[in-house]
Structures are given as structure tokens and as C-alpha cells.
Amino acid sequence: MRILVIGRGGREHAIIWALSKSPKAEKIYCAPGNGGIAELAECVPIQENQFEEISQFACDNSIDLVVVGPEDPLADGIVDFLEAKQIPVYGPRSNAAIIEGSKVFTKNLMKKYGIPTAAYESFERYEDALAYVRQMGAPIVIKADGLAAGKGVVVAQTLEEAEKALKDIMLDKIFGESNVVVEEFLQGQEMSLLSFVDGNVVRPMVPSQDHKPVFDNDKGPNTGGMGTYSPVPHIPQSIVDEAIRTIVKPTAEAMVKEGRPFRGVLYAGLMLTAQGPKTIEFNARFGDPETQVILPRLETDLLDIFLATINGRLEEMDIQWSDQAAVCVVLASPGYPGNYPKGLQIDGLRDVKDAIVFHAGTSAKDGQIVTNGGRVLGVVGLGSGIAEARAQAYAGADVIQFEGKHNRTDIANKALV
CATH class of the missing domain: 3.30.1490.20 (ATP-grasp fold, A domain)
Structure with missing residues (x-):
């Protein structure tokens, strides 16, 4: 199959990395991609919001499936646009992507259907x-x-x-x-719970935990995410099951009742309070950097899951997950999440031995990989437990250097207490 992935970040790199393992994936393109994605897919200079150009490229290159990574094109209706042109596409239509596009809509939805939230x-x-x-x-x-x-x-x-x-x-x-x-203001542990969804059918992924603030000990302004880990061993499975039963499944069912059936990845950001799990937010796509620790634990062919979803067969899928732990450490540009420079040379990428490096904000220039965003790289370690995975991630992160590089040093510490 010939696949086109839309996006340019670490999430898309992880999606392409997983898709590239499928024996069905004959050729992968990415629009527009980044410096690391270019090693696994052919990057094409089309922006995420150029729907007509994406559609034309898909037709000209006999694309069998388009996978949409970021939230903006989903909210703007890229799935509706491509479906109208008979191009197979994975992701929610705009009337379902509103669950991320409008917090007012989502809060009102949860209020109407009694879904726990602040x-x-x-x-x-x-x-x-x-x-x-x-x-x-x-x-x-x-x-x-x-x-x-x-x-x-x-x-x-x-x-x-x-x-x-x-x-x-x-x-x-x-x-x-x-x-x-x-x-x-809610107090408790946060948890990210992503699910493959097709209308009323919900297939939860393994849980993960993100680190939003830029500095250690959750200090400083919020970012897109400075690191993640999975599993979350200090949160019992009974709590995860409760969140699926009281939040994720009722939300998918509510969207169907509202005439907005959701098809794609539904991301629930949860707070585990003394009163039980409550919803902080919903996203209409894979999380970033949650995807970087979830997909390395996926044992089922990701392409099979995507195809089953768009063909109405997700309920038949038996999705398997590895018992391995995964930890992702994000390396950020100086100044992030405020203003930051671009074009800084990145050294040491080839010297990382026992970790996966997902590129987020990079580009290739004169044969070198340089910084091109706030969150530059996500370094993922795998291991039999969080401690081993964490050690691998930080060992890899230490090898990579660029001017002004900064990262949190306490990713996954909560899981080791």
C-alpha cells in the first residue's frame, strides 16, 4: 500500500516508524515531514493546510491511505475534503474533531451526558x-x-x-x-488515555503520563509536552477501567447520539481525583509526545488497525501490547516555550545506540540536521521496567548536543516512588 502521512512533528515520525514495520506498507510519503522522517518516508513540500495540493498528490501518486496527524487540518475539515474526492483517509471529520476544536462544545457535551469533568x-x-x-x-x-x-x-x-x-x-x-x-482546579494524578474509536466501538491503548510544564518538578509555563512514559505503574488497572467505563465509552456514544460519530484516535486527558477520574480535555488525534511511548509498545500492525477502522471492522481487531516500558525525554530549543532560534546544528544523532530518536522540530540543511522548532527531538528508551527505559532514554539524550539544548531531568520519576 502507498501511504501519505500529514504532519511534521514527533507524533508523525512515530506514526511513520510504526507504519514502516507493516509488510503491507509499500511506500510512505509525508507532507511536509522533517529531517528525521526523511529517513523513513519521502517528504513532499506540501503544507498541512493545503487540502487541494494534498488531494492532487494523493491522486497523482496512487495513494491508498492518507493518515492525518495534527489537529488543525482535522478541525478545518481535511477528512471531509478528501472523502468527498473518494480518497481513503484516517481521522475524524470536522464535526467530530470539534471535540478538540472547541472546549465550550466539549464541556457542554460532558455536562449534557453526565460525563465526569471539572x-x-x-x-x-x-x-x-x-x-x-x-x-x-x-x-x-x-x-x-x-x-x-x-x-x-x-x-x-x-x-x-x-x-x-x-x-x-x-x-x-x-x-x-x-x-x-x-x-x-482539580488535584490528583494526570493520565493520558488514548483510544482507537469508530463510532460506538472503543479500543483503548495503554495509558501514559505526560509532563506539561517546561521545568523539573512541574515548574514554569505549560508546553506541548516535555516527556512521557508508559505504563503508569502507580495507577491501578481498576482506575483505568473506570475511566474507560465512565468517560471514554460514554463520550464516544454521546458523539454518535449528537450526529457526530468519531472515527480515529480519541485522546482523553484525565485527572484522577479523590472522587474518581475526571476529564481535563479531549483531543481528536494522537498525542505528542504520548505517541512516542505508546506506539513502540504496540505489537499489532498499526496499518491493520487504521484499515479496520475506515472499513468498519475495528470491533473485530484483537489489539496486542508489549509488557515493555517506554520513556520519552524531549530535547527543546533555548527559550522554549517562548521565542527560540532555528538552524542550530545537532550533533550526536548517529551515536545514539540503545534508544529511538523521534524528530519533532528538525530540518535537513547542507547535509546536516538542524533545529527547526521548539521541541526538537524525543528520545525514547525501552526496557523491562520504567527504571531501565528511563536510563536508556537519558543515556541517548546525553549523547545529542545542540547549542542551548534543555530538557527536564525528572521524566518518569513519579513512577519510581
């Missing part, structure tokens, strides 16, 4: 939101309504932080979206 109010006017925040006090959570590349959430520990977040989002429009959701 108490909230949504606001269109800055003055109303400000008055509510001052009434409720801190800590409190401020969320931009629309897509914000994983950075549209501020967990404000003080009233000053909350007021600044409201100003940034609603007045300064730093995400181009002025509406907000204001939520109660």
Missing part, C-alpha cells in the same frame, strides 16, 4: 470572565476555547496569574481566539 463556566466577554475569576479566587484554570498548540491552558495559582491569562487570551488574543472556559 465544574466550569464559559465566557465571551472579558469583564464577565474577570468578575467570575475574582469571585472564585485561585487556584483556578483558564482555557482558550479554540486550538492553541497545547499551550492554551493556564493553571493559575494566584489571582494575578488568572487575570493575566484572561487579558492575554481575551484582550490581546494571543491565540487568535477570545472566548474562554474557566474551570475549577
Whole structure:
């Protein structure tokens, strides 16, 4: 089969890495790809939002399946566009991708169907939101309504932080979206639970845990994710099963009832509170960097899962997972998640022996791999347990060098306590 993957990050590199293991994968393309993806797939200079060009490329190159990685083209309707042209595509249509594209929609959906989540109010006017925040006090959570590349959430520990977040989002429009959701602050362990979904059919993946803040001990501003690990040994399977039963399956069923059947990867970001699992957010695609630790544990052919989903046969799939642990350490550019330089030479990539390196923000220039994003690389170690996997990931991360490189040093520590 000839496959076209849409995207340019570490998630897409991991997807392509998994697809390349399938005996059915004859040729893989990626639009636009990155410096590392180019070693496994032919990268083509088409941007994620160029639907007409993607469609034309798929037709001209006899593409059998398009796989969409990022959230923006999903929300903008790339699946609808390609399906209208009879091009097989994996991912949710835009009316289902709204579960990530609008936090107001998703909170209202959960309220309607009794799906556990934080108490909230949504606001269109800055003055109303400000008055509510001052009434409720801190800590409190401020969320931009629309897509914000994983950075549209501020967990404000003080009233000053909350007021600044409201100003940034609603007045300064730093995400181009002025509406907000204001939520109660939940305490507990976080967990990412991704599932392959086709309407009412839900096939959960192995759980993982992300590290959002940029610095050790969860300090500093939120990022797209500074590292992940899977499994999450300190969270019992009974809690995972409860989350599937009370959150993931009811949400998939609710989307069907709303006339928005979800087909693709449904990502549930969860908080495990004293009252049980509650929903922080939903995403309409593979997480980044969760994908980098989940797919290395997948023993079933990923291409078979994609094909079963779009052919309505996901219920027949017996999906198998490895008992191995996986830990991903993200190497970031200097200044990230703020402004950062590009074009810094990366050394040591060929010297990494016992880890997988997924490229996130890289490009090839004059025969060298250079930085081209905030999160540059994800270094993944595998092992019989978290400790071994963690050691492999950090050993690999230490070998790679570029000017101003920074990473958290405490990824997966919570699993070792």
C-alpha cells in the first residue's frame, strides 16, 4: 500500500516508524515531514493546510491511505475534503474533531451526558470572565476555547496569574481566539488515555503520563509536552477501567447520539481525583509526545488497525501490547516555550545506540540536521521496567548536543516512588 502521512512533528515520525514495520506498507510519503522522517518516508513540500495540493498528490501518486496527524487540518475539515474526492483517509471529520476544536462544545457535551469533568463556566466577554475569576479566587484554570498548540491552558495559582491569562487570551488574543472556559482546579494524578474509536466501538491503548510544564518538578509555563512514559505503574488497572467505563465509552456514544460519530484516535486527558477520574480535555488525534511511548509498545500492525477502522471492522481487531516500558525525554530549543532560534546544528544523532530518536522540530540543511522548532527531538528508551527505559532514554539524550539544548531531568520519576 502507498501511504501519505500529514504532519511534521514527533507524533508523525512515530506514526511513520510504526507504519514502516507493516509488510503491507509499500511506500510512505509525508507532507511536509522533517529531517528525521526523511529517513523513513519521502517528504513532499506540501503544507498541512493545503487540502487541494494534498488531494492532487494523493491522486497523482496512487495513494491508498492518507493518515492525518495534527489537529488543525482535522478541525478545518481535511477528512471531509478528501472523502468527498473518494480518497481513503484516517481521522475524524470536522464535526467530530470539534471535540478538540472547541472546549465550550466539549464541556457542554460532558455536562449534557453526565460525563465526569471539572465544574466550569464559559465566557465571551472579558469583564464577565474577570468578575467570575475574582469571585472564585485561585487556584483556578483558564482555557482558550479554540486550538492553541497545547499551550492554551493556564493553571493559575494566584489571582494575578488568572487575570493575566484572561487579558492575554481575551484582550490581546494571543491565540487568535477570545472566548474562554474557566474551570475549577482539580488535584490528583494526570493520565493520558488514548483510544482507537469508530463510532460506538472503543479500543483503548495503554495509558501514559505526560509532563506539561517546561521545568523539573512541574515548574514554569505549560508546553506541548516535555516527556512521557508508559505504563503508569502507580495507577491501578481498576482506575483505568473506570475511566474507560465512565468517560471514554460514554463520550464516544454521546458523539454518535449528537450526529457526530468519531472515527480515529480519541485522546482523553484525565485527572484522577479523590472522587474518581475526571476529564481535563479531549483531543481528536494522537498525542505528542504520548505517541512516542505508546506506539513502540504496540505489537499489532498499526496499518491493520487504521484499515479496520475506515472499513468498519475495528470491533473485530484483537489489539496486542508489549509488557515493555517506554520513556520519552524531549530535547527543546533555548527559550522554549517562548521565542527560540532555528538552524542550530545537532550533533550526536548517529551515536545514539540503545534508544529511538523521534524528530519533532528538525530540518535537513547542507547535509546536516538542524533545529527547526521548539521541541526538537524525543528520545525514547525501552526496557523491562520504567527504571531501565528511563536510563536508556537519558543515556541517548546525553549523547545529542545542540547549542542551548534543555530538557527536564525528572521524566518518569513519579513512577519510581
